[in-house]
Amino acid sequence: MTLYYTLIFGVLVAEMTMFILLMLPVPSKYRRPVTLALVKPFEQPQIQVAVKCVLVFILLLFVDTINRVYKIESELNVNPVAASGSDRAEVLSRKFYAQRNMYLTGITLFLTFTVFRTFHLVSELLTSKEVYRADPADKNQIKKEIAGIDAEIASLKERAESLQADM
Template sequence: MSIYYKMVFGILVAEVSFFSVLALPLPSKIRKPLVSVLVRPFLNDIIQVAIKCMLGFVLLLFVDSINRVYSVEQELDAINPAGGYSSSRMEVLSRKFFAQRNMYLTGITLFLTFVVVRTFNLVRELLELKDHYHLASPDYDTSAEEKRNVELKKELQSKIAERDAEIERLKEKAKALQKEI
């Protein structure tokens, strides 16, 4: 297997592992940080461009492998079938096997790329909907949050009242200093 097909196989293994992590039945408390950690590198523009270039490269390899399968098939048809299993026929059959292997490898890599992207978007949407549901659900206990919000509001109002009083005191002091001058 040539080096670029080894790289495509590495991409395929990475996609399978990424998809497996996304498909695991994990609770939302674990899944949400995991998804945010997994998506963080893909938000970088440079990495997005590199991924698009890799997909273009894999697509070119896929088209090339389809052409190779077609040409090897034509070559196999041109060989005299009455000759049995001659060495030339076996050589063409082995090239056909390798061409088909490369076609399936690149094809499944492209397909799995789109599956992983769609699965990731679905998982992210599911997490957002769960968060929205928990906030809007009447059986979700928000009394503790409401109490905390009320306490924070009272605390902020008292701080604002203190600051207003200090501002008034400083204004009076400024007026007194202005009269002295």
């Protein structure tokens, strides 16, 4: 594996570690410091630019590997019978490496977006928990809103049943 695919594999391992740390079922008082510690380095503008450049580089490698897999596949389809055994083995070997690199870069890009979305969901959950725990007056207001919405749902269900009975 070349150096840049080894580095991409390192990025993939780091993303998997971050994803596991975000998904561990730990209490909120421990989750908040872990989440803040994970995101703190990425708040600096220099790091954000570097991460975006790395993601663009990985995207370019992904597109390149897709083209390479397509070329190798077309090479195999052009003349599959006339190729000798050693030539065919060499082409299949190149196809394997191209597919491996395509899957490596693709899953790295996918996991990047998954980790970012998961982080935003976890941070939103933590802020919602803080707001809910902070003000008891808001609890009563939220409970009233929930009761009003439940009553509206019940009335809509009754209307739907009566409309269905009329049909």
